[in-house]
Amino acid sequence: MATETLATWSKDLTFSSLPTEVISAATRSFYNWAGCTVGGSAHPATLIARKALSRFSGPPTSRLLGSIDSVDVDAMHAALFNGIASHVHDYDDTHLDTIIHPTGPVASALLAMAESLERPISGEEFITALVAGVEAECKVGLGVWPDHYDVGWHITSSTGSIGAAVAVSKLLGLSATQTAHAIGLAATQVTGLREMFGSHTKSFHPGRAAQNGLLAAILAGEDYTSSTQALEAKRGWANVVSTSNKLDEQIGSLAPSGRWEIVQNAFKPFPCGIVVHPVIDGCVLLHGEMNKAGLSVDRIEEVNVEVHPLVLELTGKTAPRDGLEGKFSVYHGGAIGLLFGKATPAQYEDGVVVGPRVVGVRDRIRAKVNAGFRADECHITVLFEKEGGEHVTIEKHVDHAVGSLERPMTDDQLVEKFVDQCVPVLGRERTDEASRWCWNLERQQDIRQIKTVL
Amino acid sequence: MATETLATWSKDLTFSSLPTEVISAATRSFYNWAGCTVGGSAHPATLIARKALSRFSGPPTSRLLGSIDSVDVDAMHAALFNGIASHVHDYDDTHLDTIIHPTGPVASALLAMAESLERPISGEEFITALVAGVEAECKVGLGVWPDHYDVGWHITSSTGSIGAAVAVSKLLGLSATQTAHAIGLAATQVTGLREMFGSHTKSFHPGRAAQNGLLAAILAGEDYTSSTQALEAKRGWANVVSTSNKLDEQIGSLAPSGRWEIVQNAFKPFPCGIVVHPVIDGCVLLHGEMNKAGLSVDRIEEVNVEVHPLVLELTGKTAPRDGLEGKFSVYHGGAIGLLFGKATPAQYEDGVVVGPRVVGVRDRIRAKVNAGFRADECHITVLFEKEGGEHVTIEKHVDHAVGSLERPMTDDQLVEKFVDQCVPVLGRERTDEASRWCWNLERQQDIRQIKTVL
Structure with missing residues (x-):
């Protein structure tokens, strides 16, 4: 029937x-x-x-x-x-x-x-x-x-x-x-x-x-x-x-x-698989906070992200070689969020993905699984070394990524x-x-x- | 590879x-x-x-x-x-x-x-x-x-x-x-x-x-x-x-x-599922022998066919109502073989399938399974009552139907x-x-x- x-x-x-x-x-x-x-x-x-x-x-x-x-x-x-x-x-x-x-x-x-x-x-x-x-x-x-x-x-x-x-x-x-x-x-x-x-x-x-x-x-x-x-x-x-x-x-x-x-x-x-969205979302928000606080992306020592297990299974590429591979890299997603404060198709063009500024940020990102997280949740910690040697840490916890039903666009x-x-x-x-x-x-x-x- | x-x-x-x-x-x-x-x-x-x-x-x-x-x-x-x-x-x-x-x-x-x-x-x-x-x-x-x-x-x-x-x-x-x-x-x-x-x-x-x-x-x-x-x-x-x-x-x-x-x-x-082919083949051959022997299709009392089990599973329709259903009827296939000596698309037109001459022959055909037969094998027995009441039986055993690899067209x-x-x-x-x-x-x-x- x-x-x-x-x-x-x-x-x-x-x-x-x-x-x-x-x-x-x-x-x-x-x-x-x-x-x-x-x-x-x-x-x-x-x-x-x-x-x-x-x-x-x-x-x-x-x-x-x-x-x-x-x-x-x-x-x-x-x-x-x-x-x-x-x-x-x-x-x-x-x-x-x-x-x-x-x-x-x-x-x-x-x-x-x-x-x-x-x-x-x-x-x-x-x-x-x-x-x-x-x-x-x-x-x-x-x-x-x-x-x-x-x-x-x-x-x-x-x-x-x-x-x-x-x-x-x-x-x-x-x-x-x-x-x-x-x-x-x-x-x-x-x-x-x-x-x-x-x-x-x-x-x-x-x-x-x-x-x-x-x-x-x-x-x-x-x-x-x-x-x-x-x-x-x-x-x-x-x-x-x-x-x-x-x-x-x-x-x-x-x-x-x-x-x-x-x-x-x-x-x-964001123009990529949905599992990367919490990290991009958090990094875009951090980009805004860094600007306000006068923290330059060039002073980032280390970025640590905790994510749902599927994120590394599906998007664990550490060194994407072009735009298409960039969509399968949580590291690229985080880097463009921190660097540009946005992730549109322009940030997934081949030249951007392999460009030195993006690669410089990307290579400082470490990701690990938190099995207790929902798929649209993540936690990001960014460690800076300011001029003069002072260390500063900022953090962002994303409960529900933008674009989810809980936080619709x-x-x-x-x-x-x-x-x-x-x-x-x-x-x-x-x-x-x-x-x-x-x-x-x-x-x-x-x-x-x-x-x-x- | x-x-x-x-x-x-x-x-x-x-x-x-x-x-x-x-x-x-x-x-x-x-x-x-x-x-x-x-x-x-x-x-x-x-x-x-x-x-x-x-x-x-x-x-x-x-x-x-x-x-x-x-x-x-x-x-x-x-x-x-x-x-x-x-x-x-x-x-x-x-x-x-x-x-x-x-x-x-x-x-x-x-x-x-x-x-x-x-x-x-x-x-x-x-x-x-x-x-x-x-x-x-x-x-x-x-x-x-x-x-x-x-x-x-x-x-x-x-x-x-x-x-x-x-x-x-x-x-x-x-x-x-x-x-x-x-x-x-x-x-x-x-x-x-x-x-x-x-x-x-x-x-x-x-x-x-x-x-x-x-x-x-x-x-x-x-x-x-x-x-x-x-x-x-x-x-x-x-x-x-x-x-x-x-x-x-x-x-x-x-x-x-x-x-x-x-x-x-x-x-x-023949323009129908391959499992019906042995029966049609045998009936077409019998049509020729009947002509030679002066046996009219109108004098058929009974037709008995023994077939592979798949034949009745796939083509067991006893009373097809149109050309398409005729393709799924071993009874129609046998009838047109005996009656016309051929089975082309013309014998599967709607009017032919429900026509009185075809139906007359079709309804005298009985089919039963012989589990020992190959898919391209069948045995057909046709019983006639000649004018004057004499009974005549002719038979045909098809080892390999025409169109099989053993008997290619x-x-x-x-x-x-x-x-x-x-x-x-x-x-x-x-x-x-x-x-x-x-x-x-x-x-x-x-x-x-x-x-x-x-």
């Missing part, structure tokens, strides 16, 4: 039934996605994909966000390229209970499709479809978490295809049966092995998931048939891609009687993140216009107008 | 190193694929996909085989549509050790790509790439067989993406490292749940696999990066999609030091199958031309010339 239940739930979802906090979460998710997509638009992974595949695009309808030359391609390719760009800096959103980055696959498919339609799609319709897609992928993700991820699947894309299919089916007004077929067509395209982490293919995953779901909904809309028990059948998705599942329970917990998942969506303040912080990513690509004026347009998503009358600003 | 070994093997493969029987097997595989693709070109699954997706095609370069109006689309869409058509009648080839239908994903991608290139691809180059792709998919398939299939994956498409990627990489002359990246990009797109059997999505699988592999090779050709241990890594393809594997052993057995898999490829004489039988499928679509004259062209694959100087005949 899970497949048909989900399909019917999505078909029946209305904008007027969405609580205010859901609309706000959807707007923030879209806004953050748009900024990340612009920010990733010039990354080699995005540019190579465009170079390799643009010749296969049909008539252009849909914008590549942030393309300086305002490039449109067909909806299929826009879904792929925007999906890659949205994820390539590891800067996108995170549904913390599943570590799904939910908006990439869904919004990339949805926006591309909405732009290609002849009738205008309103912001309200768009938000409703976005919520349907995000709820779908997070619920099926919760249904197979954590075994599915442990097996080796990149859960963002393996569930993202399904989320994108549900969202586009909603946008196109498919029947419940057609939506079930779309879910089946998406479920049978299981994309994303974790083995690909560390290569361009990691960002290919959400892009391809967006395409998979878009393709699924378009085929189902013409009555291409699939299984209507695709998720729950004996040899259906959940049983094939996971060693155990609680799919029925999770699909049974769809809102409003159950829980809205999009409200659980968090936003990354504020709207202002999301704007700052958006601006940081967009200004180098679009310039200040267009960035401000784009920022206003995206925040106003709910009141837009025609989504196709996004092309006037992005 | 499996991924890099496979990539290097493929890069180094030359036409001159192919034994005659490999070239012959490749030609027969391509020929059979072309006929099946023409035969499936007007099936609803193919037509719906074309209707839904053609608007996303870029500039047309590649032929939809059998399209009456000589339609070209871009290589990506040709790979998808031809791949669907090639499989939709369940009439394609079978690598019996893995039940992979190997040529669909590989040839659909390869032909589409070859047609889109500016330089001419010769028949020899095409055959070399086809062999590389088929060997790749069958070896990785053997590496995870049978657990992978038991888990619930449609092994034709889950390995087909990899085969198509290897074949197109070979065609494009990619380096070994690029080919390894292409394998990784293909491996991360795991398409095909067995739950989809019985719906249009089953034939979507080899079509999407062709696209997945084509996309992978094109991206890798521009240096999009992936993992070079994609197949064998701890969280790589084999470990994620199967509960056990012998990948190293199988990749270690690549020809010429090991075994050529394409020589093990068999061709279906002859070239003449392949031609008859090709003609049967193509004449209704292309007419007799074009069919004969197309047949000659495809048999002459090895001597073609420019694959793009296929458009002059198909």
Whole structure:
């Protein structure tokens, strides 16, 4: 029943039934996605994909966000390229209970499709479809978490295809049966092995998931048939891609009687794996205190950080050699926090990661595990030798890193993140216009107008 | 090492190193694929996909085989549509050790790509790439067989993406490292749940696999990066999609030091699951004997067939309601063999399956299991009451069904199958031309010339 239940739930979802906090979460998710997509638009992974595949695009309808030359391609390719760009800096959103980055696959498919339609799609319709897609992928993700991820699947894309299919089916007004077929067509395209982490293919995953779901909904809309028990059948998705599942329970917990998942969506303040965030957060705060106290980073003798065990397991690289490796180094994260007071994509560029000032600070950082810490907790101690030989120590304990559900990024912080990513690509004026347009998503009358600003 | 070994093997493969029987097997595989693709070109699954997706095609370069109006689309869409058509009648080839239908994903991608290139691809180059792709998919398939299939994956498409990627990489002359990246990009797109059997999505699988592999090779050709241990890594393809594997052993057995898999490829004489073939084969033979003996099918009292246990498990439908269900009925298969002396797609049309003459014979067939039989063995006894009340019995024991490796389809039988499928679509004259062209694959100087005949 899970497949048909989900399909019917999505078909029946209305904008007027969405609580205010859901609309706000959807707007923030879209806004953050748009900024990340612009920010990733010039990354080699995005540019190579465009170079390799643009010749296969049909008539252009849909914008590549942030393309300086305002490039449109067909909806299929826009879904792929925007999906890659949205994820390539590891800067996108995170549904913390599943570590799904939910908006990439869904919004990339949805926006591309909405732009290609002849009738205008309103912001309200768009938000409703976005919520349907995000709820779908997070619920099926919760249904197979954590075994599915442990097996080796990149859960963002393996569930993202399904989320994108549900969202586009909603946008196109498919029947419940057609939506079930779309879910089946998406479920049978299981994309994303974790083995690909560390290569361009990691960002290919959400892009391809967006395409998979878009393709699924378009085929189902013409009555291409699939299984209507695709998720729950004996040899259906959940049983094939996971060693155990609680799919029925999770699909049974769809809102409003159950829980809205999009409200659980968090936003990354820093463009790297979430386990490094507490250390960066603490170091950014210490940077401000050092400035006030007149303590120079050049006088640091030693930095000691205590962290959750996963931090060293996942990000223990002591001498990263480029930007990508920098994302897997808690030492680099701490160094840029102390040195620059910020960690944006600019601080993860290759030249910065191997630059002498960063390396100088990085090499003085020692990390050790504190098994009693939560994943979003850390403790940092910085020892200085002042001129004249006096020793000074300052400390910072981070209970919950910024970006966690306990300390969510504020709207202002999301704007700052958006601006940081967009200004180098679009310039200040267009960035401000784009920022206003995206925040106003709910009141837009025609989504196709996004092309006037992005 | 499996991924890099496979990539290097493929890069180094030359036409001159192919034994005659490999070239012959490749030609027969391509020929059979072309006929099946023409035969499936007007099936609803193919037509719906074309209707839904053609608007996303870029500039047309590649032929939809059998399209009456000589339609070209871009290589990506040709790979998808031809791949669907090639499989939709369940009439394609079978690598019996893995039940992979190997040529669909590989040839659909390869032909589409070859047609889109500016330089001419010769028949020899095409055959070399086809062999590389088929060997790749069958070896990785053997590496995870049978657990992978038991888990619930449609092994034709889950390995087909990899085969198509290897074949197109070979065609494009990619380096070994690029080919390894292409394998990784293909491996991360795991398409095909067995739950989809019985719906249009089953034939979507080899079509999407062709696209997945084509996309992978094109991206890798521009240096999009992936993992070079994609197949064998701890969280790589084999470990994620199967509960056990012998990948190293199988990749270690690549020809010429090991075994050529394409020589093990068999061709279906009948458009249905292979377990029904012994019964159809026997009934077709009995049809001929009945004609000679002047025994009318109208005088049949009872037909008793003894079969391998899988036959009733998979194809035990006693009263199929349409063509698709007819494929899962050993009773329908027997009836059309006795009645028409043949089983082509025409005998699986909806009207035939529920027609009174077929139903009349079908209802007199009884099947029972003989646990001592091989899968390609059966015994058939037909009891007649002649005019005047005399009873006559004729029997047929099938040791190995036609189409098995012990009794492979002859070239003449392949031609008859090709003609049967193509004449209704292309007419007799074009069919004969197309047949000659495809048999002459090895001597073609420019694959793009296929458009002059198909």
